Structures are given as C-alpha cells and as structure tokens.
Amino acid sequence: MKFQTSSAFAALLALAAAEVPQEHSHEKYLRAVNALLKQDNPFNIQDAVFGLLGNAAAADGAGDVTNLDCLHQVTADSAFSTAKAAGDVDGMASALVFAAVERNTGSVGLKSVLCDEQAENPEIAALSQHQDPASENAAEENKAITLELARQLAAVGADPQLALDSGTFAPGDVNDNTGAGNTCDDADDAEGCIFTQNLLIQDATPEEIDAAVAEGGGGAAGNAGNATENAVNSTSVARRFHVKARRTTPLPRSPLSIAVLSQRDAAGKLRRQNDNAGDANNGTANAGGDADNANNNGNNNADEDAEDADNDAGNDAATGTTNVQTFTGDLGGPAPPVTSSASSDKPFEVNGSTFLNAGAALQRSCAVQHNACADAANSGAEDISVADCGAQEDECLAAASLKKLRRSSGLNAGGRRMRIATRLIHGRQAFDFGECQDPSIEFAEGLDGRKEASFGPAGDFEHGSALNINIISSFICGQLQSRCQADEAAVAACEQGQADAQGLDGQAAADAFNSALGL
Template sequence: MKFQSTSTAAALLLGQAFALPLPSSNIFRREVPQEHSHDVFLSITNEALAKSNPKGITDAVFGLLGNAAAAGGAGSVTNLDCLKQETADQAFTNGKAAGDIRLMAGALVYQALERNTGKVGLASVTCTEQAVNPEIQAVKPHQDPASANAASINKGITLELAKQLKAIGADPNLALLSGTFAPGDLNDATGKGKACDDPDPTLGCIYSTGTLVLDASQDEVASAVAAVSQTFTGTGGIQATALVDLSKFSIANAQGSGAAPTPSANVATTSQAAAAATPTTASQAGNAASQTGASSSSETSTSTASGNNVQAFTGTLGGPPPPVVSGTGNRPFSVNGDTFVTVGAALQRSCSIQHNACANDANSGKLSGGVGQCDTQNTQCTAAAASGATSNNDSSAANNTATDSSAASGTAANGNAAGAAGSFGSCSNPSIKFANGLDGRTEPAFAPVDEADFNHGSALNIKVIADFICDRLNSSCKAGAAVVSTCQSASAAASQLQGQAAADAFNKALGVSAN
C-alpha cells in the first residue's frame, strides 16, 4: 500500500481544506490500523500540526507505523516508540494555543488510535517519555484487539479518552470512534488482521465499512464522564453523532468483541433501568454480581430490605435518586430491586439512574437549562455517595475484602494488597501523593505513589490522577468491581477538595497510605 493524503472532502467537512505533501512508500505488511481506517482524525491532527511543527514530523500517519516505517517521516524525533505521542502532543499544543476545541479533540483521539505491530495479537510498545500536555499523557494507544486482555484494556483507554475530551469541552462520544477492529486470527501469517485500507471520501474506512467495534456503550461513556468538569474554554467542536450513526456498530465486552458489554457497577443503561423493577432472585444472583459491582462468588442469598434508605443525597433534577435500601444477607443493599454487596456500588447506581433521568428530561425539553446541570448534580451525588460509603463501612464490605486472617495484616487471601476497599488485584498501592517538585513543576501537584503499577505523570487536578488509577484498577490490575466502584466514588469526592486534603480523602477511602 502507499501513503496517501487524506481526502479534501474530509477536510472540508471538518471546517478547513488543507494539503500536506506525503512521500511515496513501499508496501508494509502489518496489523491494523491501516492509513485510511481513521482518516478523519489524521486529517485533523495534520491540520493542527501544520500550525507549528518544530520537529519536522512529515505526517501523522507515520506515528501509526512500526519503527522501521516510521523513521521515514519522524523528522528530528529520535525515539520512534514515542513518535505518535510527540505528534499528538504538538498537535494538541497548537490547538490549545489557537483555542480550537476541534483540533484538540482530534489530537486526543489520534493519540488513542492503535499503532502498528508486526503480527496479529502483538501489543504495541509503550512510550516511556512524559508528554508536555497532561491530557495527552493520560491517553494511551489502543492495543491489538487479539492481544492479551485487549477488550478490557481498550475499554479503559476509551473511557479515559472520553473524560479528557469532556474536560476540554469536546464531545465525549468521540472516544468511541477511536476503537479498532474485531480480533484477528493469531495464525494469520500476513499480519493484516481484520483491517481495511480503502480511501473513504469523508471519514475513514473503519466507519464506512461498519467494521469499527465500540469499546463501550454511550451510556457507559456518559457514566464515566458524569463527574468530569470542563476546564478549558475554546471555540469550535465536532460531534460523534454528526459523523456516524453509532448504533450501527457492535460493542465489545470484556470477553471478546461483537456483543454488548456487561454493565459495570456505576452504569445504569436504559435496559437496566427497566429490568431494575424485577427483584433479583437467588438463582440470578451469580449473574447479577457481574452487573452490579458485586462479587461473583458462590453467594446466592438475596437482599432482605429493612426499609432503611441510606441514600442521603437530596437533589431532585430529573426526580430524586432511587432509594438505596439496606438489609441483610450477602448482598444487603438494593436499588430498584437490583442487589449489591457494597453500599458504595449501590449508591453509585442510584446516582447514575438519577443522572440518566435528568439527562433525558433535559434532552427532551421537559427540563430547561441543559444537561450540564445534570452533570453538576451527579458530581454532588457521587461525592455524597463516597462520603456515605465511607461512613457506613458496612460489614458486607468487610466480608468482601478478604476471607481469612491475613486481611488483618493488610494482605488479601489471594496474596494481593488489600486496603479498606478490598483487593487491588495484581497491583499493590493505588495511593496518591501531593508534593512539590514533581516532574520539575514549580507548584505542588498530584501523582501516583506506585509508579510501577500506575505509570502517570503529575497533574494539578487530582481527578486526572485518581481517574487514571481507577481505570488501571479496572483494566490491567483486574481489581474487583467493588474496589473499582469505591475508587470512582473516592475520585469524585476528592475532586471537591484541594491539596493534601484531596489526596488524604482519596487514600483514606481506599484504605491506603502515601507514606
């Protein structure tokens, strides 16, 4: 195949025609992505890169290629493992300087696109350099969909991208367009996988051929970004639904692709809200565990409601949050008939249901003032949920933490580290520090304590670090759903505080220490 410039039609659709000279190339045999799969975001990134390109990067497409092919267009970039990040970083910097949200969003999505690897099932090499922009640093490239744990990893990447998009004032659903193809055959000697490389007159062949596999649902994106506040004000923009019909694409789940995802603890989809009216039976409890943030062990007893509502939040936009009824048994908390092991997961579900109802009312015109007020209310609700989960500290959560005396010494039965929230899977210490001099900064900032398990640069906003830790717990650490839910609640609560108090609140909720 040859490198080809993205179409003028695509550029015109997105606001400005441009043309960048591209060199001819030999044919490269490689796994996706192909040059033309996500054309629209390469177009935007090249447009931003044209504003200032001190390192002389020839074209954004080179960042998607393996090092041998990338060298031909890397300019003065010497670490080819980081060419893609360098490209995204410069494009984002240029977009931010221009106050152009569209260019910034394009650079973020480009950063999340999958990079070429030599064969099907091989994950790409991670760039170990620090990006200039924390937004770019927070977003990692998608991995080959046939590589180990790719569905879970890629979903975490997409949801983190969605948060960064919302923070700059862009459409979070653009993150769904960063996804890749269905997993290829590990025995495919060509290395191509399930790919496309056909020039598309508008967007990219992964969209026009319907081969994009979404990493998450729109409901999951909405829930992930509910507590994210916009921190940048600019002009312009681009909407995912104006580009494609998202409903025509399949959604991957944690076990593979092509099927709807198992809903996470803090996501209330429309179908879940309808199903919530039917109480969970004993025979359904095992399946419900994976859908409600509860342990999927042999526990089969259902909640026996005592009538005590522990949902203390009083906001009423879209209606009050559903009651969180405490009771007895292994799953003692209930929301609209769905049962939960921990109060934190139950409170999160209650807040999410209220947020969805509020957003529906705002979008339909029943509630004036826009969806933004629903996001604000949800931030307040999740912060109250974090406080409520910590103060309740229920015995069921303690039972879910560990099952033997090793828990008393801070170690879960499976040998993994454990704090107040439970096992952190394969990771050890998800705490956050607040300190001076991080990454050469002149002001104090937040950063993960454990840089091995949670490799992220410092940030002035604790939520950038906290959300990254929560996503990593969910993806690579494989922590329990209750732990992830507690982490998300802790992140929302900490974001309402400042400085050391914010770090202390996050760490206390997870039962860890920064020392």
Template structure:
C-alpha cells in the first residue's frame, strides 16, 4: 500500500505538541491501532468521493482532523464518514474482513484535549450503512462512566461483526488503554503512538485493555446467532413441508402428487370450491392489484408487509443489565439493544424496504416515527415511535 507522504507530513505537523502543551492535554495516540488504520485506509482509497486525505485524520481532534477532512464539513464526523465509506467499499467486494476492519475503526478512541475528556459524538451526518450507524467511538477510559460505556460499545461492535459473518472476538481489537491518572502532569498515561509500528503499538507493547471476556462476547452475540438459527430453521421447515420453495421432485416424494389423492377425486377440483366460483382467485387477484397499487403510490397507506417494525423497551434479550431499546421482531431486524432509541429506529427504517418489501409510504412513515421519538426517553420514546407507525 502506498501512503501519501504529504498526508503523513500533515499528520506529523498537527499532532506535534510542545512539552508545555502536553501537560494540558492527552498525549496523541492516533497511531496506536495502526494496523486498523492501515487496513481502513486501503479500503478508503478504493473509492473516496469525499477526498478524505487519510484514515488517520479521523482519529485526531476536530481542529487537527479538519486538515485532512476533504469534503466532510464536520470534522467530528470524519471518523464515522471514513468508516462508512470503507465499509461500503468492502461490502461491494463481499469483503467480510474489510467490513470488520471498518467497523473496528469506527469504534476506536479519538484524541481529546486532556486525560479523561470525552470526544464529541457525530451528530450532523447519518451513516449510510446501519452497521456503522450502530457504533460509536471509544472514550478515554479515565473519564467518568467511560469504562462501562466502552464495554457497551464493544458488545455492539461484536454484534455487528457477527451479523456480517465476521469473527466477533475481534471486537476487542478496538479496545483502548488502561485508564490514566487525571492529575498526571506528563499526560502520558498508558498510551503509545508509534507511527512505524504497523502491528499497532497498543498490540505489540501489550498495552491493550480488552473490554470483554470470551463469555461476555458470547453473551453479546447470542441473539445474533439465534436469529440466524431461526432463519435457517424456517427455511428448512418450509422445504420439509413441500411448499413452493421445494423442488417438484421433493413435492412428489412427499406424496403431494395425484397418486397421493390430491387430484380431483380428492375433492380438490372445482367442486371443492377452490376455483373462481369460490372467489379465491378473484380475491387473490384483487389483493395483488391493491398491493401493487400501494407499492407504487407514495400517497398510499403505509404497508409493512409481514414485518413488525415496532420497538420494545425494557429488559433486552441480549444480556444487557439495564433497560434498553431493541426491535420487537428480532428475527427480521437483527440488532442488539441500545440505550438510544435512534440507533434502533434508524436501523429499522433503513431495513424495512428490503426486509419487509414495504411500500414507499411505509418507509416515509417509519422516518416520521423515528423523528417523533427523537429526544424522548424510555417507554415514552418507544410508545411515540410505535404510535406514529400506526401498526
């Protein structure tokens, strides 16, 4: 991989700090996970419409990140934008490892102004890929509540990696350092920042403090794995029942041919009321026409098909130890729980068209429901979303 000399010259300039300033801020660490930065940069260069100069800029503070942000106006969203484009590029090539690296990059800790200070969340841009939208960056572990938050971030990262068919244990690759001392005059903490260590100095120097144990990862992805199993069982059950998804040979072997008594003599002919006289075909044709009209008419009533797009609030099914939001229909909307309803509502609304064959009116209704729930908390937020859906 060829890396722009100019880009790294810029990076060196923006991260350089006199000793006096180091006492006021956290030591830079944007190269600590250099293995992930390099992998993400490779993906980014495949298609880079926003002219982002280098993936590493996304891990800098906003002022420094702006130097390499290209067309991304909000530097606090540069990390997300970089991960989102890298994920799209990997997805286009069916590159599971690439998508995994993009997800991990999205979860890395960004530089901040001092030890314990949280980095700013991206609020002005919504990620194109719901998998990226579900992830936020790690925070300095010395900050109040940051270690618990980082565990939640890692758990969500594991779920998203598992959902794309990746190795969920790699969620710990985004883990950050042991928390430093807030009153550390050197601000060195437990960080490292080796630009020439392609393994990532946090790994090579054994400085990474993994967020999750193996059991915690297994618990985090249990719901994802169960949803996959349910989908497989549904497919197998349908085929075993000899429905239309099964081939003709399977149907015949199952005794569904005329010899099994399913011909006219068995009462399945017109006399049995299964023809036009019974109104079945006419009703089916009428319904099909209505569905077709609704699917092509933005002004039609919202139709979500067989899906349940509602959101539940309470004790989630993925093992989280506090009340949270999650899709009611986890088999269709395979996503772990979240404390912010926007994570779940945005995911559902991005999926209803493909997962449910919903019409345009349903997609618009879902977006309106997400807006109605925005800013609300707990059951009130879930009720607002569900009520606005009208289902």
C-alpha cells in the first residue's frame, strides 16, 4: 500500500494554476475517503483529491490507475470496498457521496468525461459524478444523480439526506475565461468550504429524497451485503427486506434506512425562535439572561425555557416539572430545557419530544443547540464558526456526563451527522438495546422545519424526519443490530414493531412501533 499525502500536496501546488479551484470544496468527504485509502489502497492512489482533478493534474497521483477518466470512480470504489469489508456504514456513505461529487473541468460549462469501466461495487456503479451546473441539462442530470445517491445511501444503512451534500455550486458564467465560476477551494477547511461558506446548491428537496427512497429501486445496485459477505450486518438485514433494483431480476437490498439526523436540520433554529418568544418576560432570550434570574425563585414564570437550575423552584410550583439541563453556553442561543415530570411514563421532554431517560433527552437538547448554532454560523448571523459550535456541543455533553463518539471514517464535528452521543449510565428499558437507549419514534409537526407532521426518532438515534414511518423504523432496526449491538430479543421486537406499524397512520403507527419495544 502506498499513500503519499505530501506528494499529492506538492503536485497540486505545481498544477493549481491550470485547474478550476474547487477540488477541496467537499473536504470532509475527501478526508473520510483518504482515511479508508490508508487502510487499504490496492491501486496506490496517492490522495483522493486527484480523482477530482482534470486528467493532466490527476496523472501524478493516479498510482496504478491508467484510465484517468475512471480515477474518480476507482478511488470511490476502493474506499467503498474497504468500508464494506469492515461493516463501516459511515465509510460507505462517505465513499458514495465522494463518487457523486463534481470533477474539475477546464472551463465553466464544460462537462467532465464519464468513466467507461464497470465499478466493482454495484452501489458505486449506479452513480456518476455531478456535472458543471452551467453545462447543458445539468440541473436535470444532477438531480437524478442525487436521487440515485439517496437510494444507494439508504440501501447500505446510511442517511439518504446526505445525498444533498454531493451538490455543487451555482452556475457560473460560461463567458468567464478564468474558469473559476462560483467556486471555492480551501484544503484547510475540514468541513468543506462549500458548506461553511453556504455555497452549496441542493439538487432536490428533503421530501423528494424521502420519496425517491420510499419508491425503492433506482440503480443497478444491490446492497453491500449482496456484493460481499464481509460486511458485518448487511446480509442478515437483506434476508428480511427487499426492494426493486433496475435489473431483470430484482436484487435484495438493505432496509430503507437513515443513520443520522439530516444535516439540514432546521428544527433547531425554528424551535429556538419559539423558545425565545416564551422568554420575553426575562428581558433576554439567551442563557446568560436566564442566569441573571437565578435567584428569582418567587417569580410567576411558568415557561419551561428558564435555563438556570436555581430557577426551577419557581417553575416547579407552576408546572410540576424540573429542568435538568444545566449547561449555560449560548453560542447561537441556549440549549433548550430538558424538563422532567415524575408522573409521565416518558418523563423527560425536549421541545415536545419525550424520552425514557435523561441521557437521551440531554443529548437531544445539546444537538438542537448545535444545529441552531451552526445555522447562525453558516448564515453569518453571529460571528462564530461551525467549529465553535462543535466545541460547544462537546461542552454541553460533558456537562451532562455524556460523551460524543466519532467513528474513524466519519465526518467531523462541523459535518455533525456522523456521530452518536451515548449516555454513560443506562436508563430503564424493557429490552437490552446494547450501546443505545431509546429507539422510540415520535410523530409531530415541526420536525426538521416541516409544516406537516412527520416521523422521527424520539431518543438517541440521530436522524432526519420522514413522512413514511418505514424509513425511520427500518433504520432503527438496522442500527439496533449493527451499531448498537442490541440483543436478539430487542431486534426481533423492533422488527415486530415495524410490521405492526404498517397500514397505520400518524400517531397510531408510532404507538404501535413503540409498544412492541416496550416504550
């Protein structure tokens, strides 16, 4: 194996002037793929970034790949194989998104050449890279690529909403002789400048992603477990769930799954605005303002949004609840309160979502604050960075004795969806959910900014909302078996809950799923 980052950097310096500067725009995915190449690199590719360059620049880092039109695909295919062999869902997701990212071309409006070879993995073979947004039919083609990517992500147990990350920039001026277009290029931006500079143009809506996944088949792909028996859990899942593939004989695929919260989670911002409105009588909407009222125990504020623990006495008298969120950081707004009511079967509540144990509720509170903070950072509403938001979330979790785990091939804190926060203590539960605690599903309005009611995980499974409960339940059941390492009884109960929810609508469907799990 040979992996030479220093050589790659030197080659890029020498060739930078000849290339459209955007190869580092999706940096977090390049880094995730590079991490996989370090584990196994059969073609001796020097760096994933060469796959996104034009052929002249790519030649110096292509290793043993001779068809430079296919270097991008071979890089993604190799990384995907490594992740698949390890049962690494995050790694497979990163490789899939990388495969769909636009390659550099020499001028605005010029399409990149498609690879004419068959990828080893059908998931990669089903995809092609985005094309320059100023090129002919780019909007239609790029949307089709994004929707197919969503299907492939779901098939391996990853978040189909991550497909939106593969999008490119706004169309440039075809008469621009510089070839720069509306791009950015910053190798030091670990998140990716297209995200941190808010330059990403999404090809589809979250609802269109959900619909594409719910419809099933689309690409020439089965799932990771069908292509190899090395993936840890795909084969057992595939035996239980099947969807159509675009072949004469349909191939079994993984459940329509979503592994993490949508990166475009607008719910945090919306909920924070609602929370702050209730805090008007405090004269401020931030945690610092709430702290000023720390000794005002005799006030009549029955608002759940009082953030300081010392103010809980006044709230208890009015509402019978206690706020157990003690974190006072306020970048982008305070963490929403975690109210506790001993009279409830699910006694902990965050913005209308209820939880069995404080750990899952506190994790959700910290995550909602992070989303609102990242929104403020990306929009420029506050002079903060996404990295600041990630650091604040770490502090929020630490304040509650929580920890945030990042997988080796996952995204960084700025990416913020390739991570799972887990409680150090176990809450009450009917089954052994392993490393996870609350696989329940909620049905509510306002999830991810939706106007209509939708389904989403109510506990410590990070995920965006969906109109089809099967998308959420399939993901949770798959994650219980793979990531959570839950016992067989818990997995069986989850599958029963998924079956029970079929044919039911709204809250009745959520209740049926939760009841099967004893939640």
